Amino acid sequence: MAPRSQRRSGGTRTPSRRKHGRARDQEGIIPQLARASREVENAVQRGNLTRQGHVRFQVVALLVREERTRVKADTTMSEGHRSEQLQRLDGIAIILAKTATQEPALFELLGEDAVVSEAAKAMRVEMLEAAGIEVPEEEEAEPEAAPVEQRRVVPRSVISRQLANPFLTQDFSAAEREAALRARPRRLESWELIGPLLTSFERAAGGATAVMQLPDPSSLRLPGVHLMRHQAEVVAAAAAGHRTFLLADEPGLGKTAQALLAAQAADAYPLLAVVPNVVKANWAHEAELWTPQRAVTVVHGDGDGIDGFADIMVVNYDILDRHAGWLGDLGFRSMVVDEAHFIKNKTSLRSRNVLTLSKKIRARIARPLLMALTGTPLINDIEDFRAIWEFLGWINPNAPGVDLMLALEETGLTPADPGFYPAARQSVIDLGIVRRRKVDVAADIPARRIADLPVELDGALGRSIRDAERELTKRLVSRYDSALAARTSGVVVEGIDHELVRRVAGWEREDTASTDENVFAMMRRIGQAKAGLAADYAAQLARSVGKVVFFARHVDVMDIAEATFAERGIGYASIRGDQTPKVRQRNIESFLQDPDTAVAVCSLVAAGVGLNLQVASNVVLAELSWTDAEQTQAIDRVHRIGQDEPVTAWRIIASQTIDTKIAELIDSKAGLAARALDGSDEEVASSADLQLEALVALLTAALTPSGESSA
Structure with a gap:
């Protein structure tokens, strides 16, 4: 230098x-x-x-x-x-x-x-x-002595929990099962078995879906919880004592709910959920929905502000290395790995962290609840099973685990016997493989459903959006207070003057109609901030279930999504308003006919009508529509005659922003179009009406005392 x-x-x-x-x-x-x-x-x-x-x-x-x-x-x-x-x-x-x-x-x-x-x-x-x-x-930056693994942290609240319970009881039943294995004849001890076990899923499938025998859930009692039958079967299995699951249901069949309720049925708390960043907020939302009596906390960054005593802890793969130390020592009785195909590369840092945590949990508790959730258990080849099986404890790096070895010994067969492969495959399935497709459980699920996926807007853009929303709210409150102070009629309204609230919202809309400070502009910025997360989720769906239709309102959001798909090597077709008819038709045909074109990136305005895209059954709505009718039109590009699978529309919602309020307003207007078509005199809401309602909701919420509901 x-x-x-x-x-x-x-x-x-x-x-x-x-x-x-x-x-x-x-x-x-x-x-x-x-x-x-x-x-x-x-x-x-x-x-x-x-x-x-x-x-x-x-x-x-x-x-x-x-x-x-x-x-x-x-x-x-x-x-x-x-x-x-x-x-x-x-x-x-x-x-x-x-x-x-x-x-x-x-x-x-x-x-x-x-x-x-x-x-x-x-x-x-x-x-x-x-x-x-x-x-x-x-x-210039001063060089560090040497690159080291990411620094480890221990949040203060976790230290408090550890001090409150310094002695965790060790479970020795694993040693008892090891002794039982040693006491049996061990014909397979000298055989290499991992290869034949993996091969059994290629040679012995015979077209059959891999599903363990699941119990009848009719006796399952979950007060206040309404599950579809296929969901209840997994929860009933956990209640009956089953403790490991490779839950490979297709997206849209409620794997998150099954995992949360399985932990409740097994009383397996505390629960650790390791998930992709894009669904971290959704896991917290689902936990509050399905198990409201259990405290949930989400680990961000260094874990400042988490509840160390929570029953459910949610952490994303990307910061797992930072927290692996205390997570391994906290005494979790269950662990869920969402999108488990993320750990398929056993040498990657994320895979090593997950496998280390699983090993620590299994060493402390002999029969913890372990669940690997993925709609894509295999990405490239049968070897992708290895890391997931090892996480579940079904295999060690070079040999079957105790339970699997006992099951294989009971078959009385060796890899030299023709009957070994179907028997071995079934032995693995019985450990907890559950795979259901939408078409298999079509009677359980509605033909068309909308699933909200909350996401968190991190970074500078997310902070700027929240700051802008706070400034807008302050401006509305200031207008309201000024109007009250200037009132000369002598009229006094108890509590919130809702008529004045609407007038203030109207003034705000008119004054900012031509500026970048209105709700439309804010929603566009939110769409830009969500674009990468929405595209990331669409990419996961494409790898899991095949073709996906991705809808956005703004061109820049479509640009971000297409760049994301290109980076991930996922083929896409773009359907926009500025295309010539020839280009548009070529792109539509590519999506419909080319198996390598996995995603159709569509404009809500240009592609929301007149298209038949029923080769897909999953829709991602990256940006919210301003009317329920527009949203329905987009979904109906897939949900139409010729569609033989239930359709799921994944609506990406930016949590802790006005996005959530807009979604609620759209849903509240959902029945209005139907009533209008049935002869009602009510007028279907326009986008401008929805903007006014959003401003009214913001101001009303700001004026409502904490703990009270708005009128």
């Missing part, structure tokens, strides 16, 4: 000559980035990506972004040279995107609001200087 006296000061990066005078495009930053991106790619392919590899990936992404901006702004560069440099940068970006699809945790590092660690800052400086680029002194 050159002495400080030899470096230029200033706020911009400037190129300098290297020792041998080679040009920047030959030995500059781009070759450095290309080599670093390949190193990360190779590490992911080998399955040994370290924490330093995560740092290198983020630094390359940052520098690619910076270099692209610099190249575009360089007026001294010829167009040919600029095009060449941008093409080289695009190549590196493609490598990063492909790498992230193999290790999805890396996507978290690509966001504009991703935290840049001191290690990343130091590596950035090193790469720039290695490329012969002088770094301003104020940008």
